Amino acid sequence: MAVTQTLRMAFINEANRNVTISLDNPKDDLTAAQVQAAMDLIIARNIFTSSGGDLVSKLNARIIDTTTTELFGS
Numbered sequence: 001m002a003v004t005q006t007l008r009m010a011f012i013n014e015a016n017r018n019v020t021i022s023l024d025n026p027k028d029d030l031t032a033a034q035v036q037a038a039m040d041l042i043i044a045r046n047i048f049t050s051s052g053g054d055l056v057s058k059l060n061a062r063i064i065d066t067t068t069t070e071l072f073g074s
Contacts (some may be wrong), residue, residue, distance in 0.1 A: 006064045014053030021048065026063060035061045037074055 007026035011019045019040075039058045041047075046054055 001070075002068045004066050004068070006066065007061065008037065008064055009042075009061045010059035011039070011043070012059055013050045013055055014059045015051075017048040017050075017052045018054060018059060018073075019050045019052070032061070038058070038072070 004024065007030070009021045009022045009023075011021070013019050036058065038066065042043060043055050043057070048055060
């Protein structure tokens with residue numbers, strides 16, 4: 001059984017649609033303040049854009065734990 005984590009940050013773009021950025025294996029000691037600061041920086045520096053335009057606000061951030069159980073094969 002393997003457990004993996006993904007940091008999923010959701011933003012709103014200029015078209016008022018959700019845009020998600022996912023990062024695998026976030027630091028174990030990552031804090032909400034650090035994630036919010038990173039999201040603010042992404043918006044302020046216009047690092048990413050989407051088909052609906054620039055990212056304009058934060059929606060949420062989550063750490064997703066996924067457990068994978070191999071049933072057969074490799």
